[in-house]
Amino acid sequence: MTEPATQLYLISPLDVGGDFPDRLERVLAAGPVAAFQFRVKGLDQHEAARLAAPLQEICAARDCAFIVNDSIALARRLEADGIHLGQGDGSPAEAREALGRTAQIGVTCHASRHLAMEAGEAGADYVAFGSFFPSETKESEHRPEPELLAWWQGLFEIPCVAIGGITPANCAPLVAAGADFLAVSHAVWGSGNEAEAVREFHRAIGQASAP
Template identity: 50%
Template sequence: MTEPTRERTRLYLITPASVPDVAAFAKTFESALAGGDVASLQVRIKPDGLIDEATTEAVARALLPLCREREIALIINDSVDVCEKVGADGVHLGALDMQVKAARARLGKQPIIGATAKDSRHIAMEAGEQGADYVAFGAFFPSETKADTVPADTELLTWWQSVMELPCAAIGGITPERAKALSLAGADFLAVSASVWAHKDGPAAAVRAFNAALDEAATAF
């Protein structure tokens, strides 16, 4: 019996925590897409650690047409309210946010629901049981985007891939140079922020470098 072939790991972009100029960021996001494949974009506007719902909604509305055109899933961080208002593709819930089952009951079957699991197998499995569409593990490396992270080991990705069908995302300090190893370890998605928006050669170059690393990893599956 032939083992099923893993699909190629894909890129999951996360916005900067602060977006002072929505129109300018929309152009930055569009420029990033010149670098190649992007699976999803999470709108995470938390300039002081708390969600700014007004700016989250503004950014989501500005980017939704482009995401629809490019078949990129638009995910809202934390806020089911904003997800419903703008008609986003889904919501990502942190460890202290609304439970997955409550979000699923409110949003229905169609929207994507992701859940933060940090380094916990138990939390990840519980999220899956409650109806999550993916779980996010990390941080795998020190992160500039989020200070309150929990270290995670790549063995967690390998274990998850071996026992669960639910997709998993790796997050935390991921750069193009680290992408291949995380893909080979078992990540279905790489969630990245600063390594794209603050890349020395620009967002498109960063996305291009990530995709090159993920293409290389896919040949070894």
């Protein structure tokens, strides 16, 4: 079996303490997840690193890339697989210098073709567009159409990530438009059955990818 063209990119909830490592273990066991983004706010680097350590081990055992949100310094401290940068979090060039040539560097580009092209020219390994739908995780005034993904795929080889309010029920147009990754958070962690949510995403991606 070949992997579907669109893969899952899982973003953590803000609370990753308590039993969260067990939850992550169950979710990654439910089906392939290409990347896990460690996204916490308001913690000092020492505490963030403490919480990240078991999650990083779980991801490594499942061949899931461990990506740090926002903080180049934390990504360097953890020797993470990569970093995801918002527009105010530093440049891909800074991240590359700090993290090395093998790090995966992603950049939030909202609904902007210009920002995405700039990110690609600056050395980003992927660009993220969104929010495609209203999000429970993060408010955004940007609302791109799936055609943006198709435009990007027609011109560039750098992978693109679709983000924002994506669920198994609404992801089909994004898959059809060529999203390399679906970034999901609340649809998994807030679903009430996290492992089943991952399986539902894989079923939906498979159906949308079928010829």
